[in-house]
Amino acid sequence: MSILYAWVVPAYADGSPVDHTWVTTYDSRVHAYPDIAAVKAAGERNWYCWGSFHPKGGAPGHADGYIGSQSGDLNLADCLVAPNLSSSGNPPAQGTIFTYGVDGVCHQLANQVLYSTGGAGSSPLTVKRARGYALSSFIYGTYGLQHTAWQKKIAACTGKRLPLNVTDGAGPMADLPDDFEQLAREALGDRTEALSKLLSLRAQVQAFAMQTMPGFLPPDPDYLNARNQQLIDQAAALLGPDDFRKLFGIAPGEKVNLVDPKVER
Template structure:
């Protein structure tokens, strides 16, 4: 029987000073009790650290969340390791990227952390996500809960023997309503309760946004600067269909706020061409 462990999700501020976005990662240990200095120490202790397209952080902590703790839930360790390799830097080891093959193109740290946390899904138990991280609703608006490589992600789950995703995770476009609402849609529905037209407009725009974001880039892989500018434009389009208070309640930032989801230092050499 596969070992069942507790998976912990964490956050630190993203790479830009004063950023409204958090970087997220996952561990098998509580870093509030044991703070390992590096991944070698983690491995030697028989524990796991998933980089999730970020650096190594002994502990978490953000301005509104001193410990950076986002949640914990029991999960299947073998599945988590199969979905995404642990104790390996995503920039250097392709297996540590899950199906966020291209950073900033297929998703960012939030989506990769959620892929690890899919190991916490079980009958009667929804998978833990990093939904409490700052900037999460922005990234999931564009990239979804588990990234834009939906077919590859569904195939990875099947290969690893994990629980099948609901239809809305495995498809896009017209099938978006086939499964339960994801974190973004649930937030939008809560904020816009009683405003069906505004909700419908926002969700329709999101479908178009994700279709656009999922299109292959012509030529070379775009730079972090290009991706951040693209994402800012998509976010500004959402602001155009919402009142300022609605936008902030859903996305966690005021309309017009500069948001950079893509850390230029995380773009690996094999993506720089």
């Protein structure tokens, strides 16, 4: 067991309302290793989570970049997502976010690493304090859209049998936490009808996002960002400006790019 730390820096675009997230086994406020070679030499781990190496964090609302820590099973974390490797070009470091922007983004991959912090009586830590997390989890969920692959990964790494609800990956993972639903309940309070409509829309959004795209190459980041924007705009139309801003942290119509076009997939 070891402590796993979750970190944020602003996403790639200036003024973006979204944070990039990653995970380490060390507190970068105390040890700001300059590069991955220094991390390895110290016997520590850094999970890039579809980003680049960052010596330390820092973002609006989180001056030092720290958004949480929790004790975790390192063997499980290493099995779920390989550390100290760029996610680009290294499938073991991708978890089940096989195609960046299609299966999920950095938030979902960080959560896959942090799944190892769950235990009897305690839920796994997630990066739900990151800016833009409600937006990404609205589309990609807590652990990404490769539902069946993720359940199989958990089973392979823990030696546990697959849950009975694993079928073809078309439905949500009922036995795993759904951060978006929790965030929506907190934002909407006792407005049960609005919550029901939002969660119904979210199910339609995820079903649409999970559709296989034609062709052999991943969809262009510009296409994915435009598609995601349209899906987010549907939530704005449903909720109205006040509830939308309360849940998602941005104004209706504000442009959001969840997919970094510079990431090599």
